[in-house]
Amino acid sequence: MEPTVISPKTPGAVIPTAGGASAKGGPVRFWARELLANAVVIVALVIAMEVWSRHVPPFIMPPPQRTFNAMISALQNDYIHIALTIARLLVAVFAALLIGTLIGAAMALIRPLEPYLRSIVVIDTGVPALSWMLFAIFWFEQAEARVFFILLMILVPFYALNVFDGIRALSRDLVEMVETFRPSRLQVLRLLVGPHIVPYLLMTTKAIIGYATRMTVFAELVSVSSGMGARMGAAQSTFAMDGVLAWTIILVIANLLIQGLVQGLESLLLRYRPEVEVR
């Protein structure tokens, strides 16, 4: 039976290694195989696009070369839109992390507030993303405020609920140990609760980052005239399928880079965790 590595980094995450990083061959071989698999899939997709483009008009499927040219053009001329989207995403995720942590901590630590805050968070999770987008268009004139509001309303509940669960999972033994030194409430939060919830924050960020990227683009498409979502909308309105595909590829790459950034952050912040092998 292949061993499975229980990720030390995020609570509950299990990564099947399939003879990968920690089993046979080591990490270099594992990553080489991953890269090879990705390259094979990309080449297969390009071939499929090429074949399909020969049988349909360019507004259905343009040749890969044309999509590639559109991508280069977007990177050269519209980089400000890429930067805008990434900045909006990162600012919103960071703000959601802060606000969600405060709400989650208040839910866990101030007992009388818990049912009310929980109720607000649960109602928020039930509101469709599209509704927040439409509300934002009615309520905010400023483009940045619209996107920020939409992302905040969508992302805050994830952080709040995970931080709440994280604090509730805090070991009673550790709390008792810290309390023997008679700390202030602020010291308990800084020295015990804060470091304890870091894995929960990272897990939430990893889980939502792809979703948040899609939501950012969607919000830009619906409510503003700048950013990658708006550019995709413009391409779609002029039947420029090569542009739509180019922006999609740029989005996927941007998303991978952001995921890599979070992964790096995780490796740095959770370096104290051991890897566990289950056979």
Added chain:
Amino acid sequence: MTAEVSTDIIVLDKVDKRFGPNYAVQDLSFTVKRGQIVALLGRTGAGKSTALHLMMGVMPPTSGRLIVDGLDPFREFKKLRGKLAVSFQTDRLLPWRTTLENVALGLQILGIGAVERRRRAEEWLANVKITGAENLAKYPHELSGGMRQRASLARALAVDPNLLLLDESFSQLDHVTSHALRTDVAELVRRLSKTCVLITHRIDDALEMADRVLVLTAPAKVAYDLEVPPGLRHDKAWLTEQERLIAGAMSGPAEQPRVT
């Protein structure tokens, strides 16, 4: 009262602790003099842990008088800052802190500056025989069970407490490691003239370390009070006789808490 503060670091006077109708501790009275090592010995359910939690100040007694270092440990919880420290059955090291950072935790809470904190933490780690930059930089999961327990003791001692409470601190270690650690801790505590209360269910732990052994039976009554003469601590015949007497005292009704 003044005499108690100066000579007796712990005073329990007719202390009761009830959970609903059940007594975890009933009518418990004893004192601990400064500089003594006292073992509270008893079977599971004898009320040792409740007595410890009362002395730690994390719960109030239902009735009776409890004084720790001249203070009510529950009502004057914060005033005991830096005066009392506890080492537990399990090491309870924070997994995200290195060995050095774990030992410095109490000092950080006391507001000691980073440089002094590091110096003192290193000093206390050396006292419990953990040295070398490599060991100090290790995370808890990278240490052996014995080293983790030593680090936990260093963390408690680093705040220079007047009173050290050891809650079954050696019971999860193998016999050889446990013996070595007990010897080291007893030597250290005596050298520093600290007061130490050892909570244990193991007769050998108690006789080997303590100046005085109090045997508790459910619900936490002192059934046997033994002063250990320093000259007889290693006398095999005396130890055997005392083990027999203590075992007899411990075999009282320990499993069932009394119901009113």
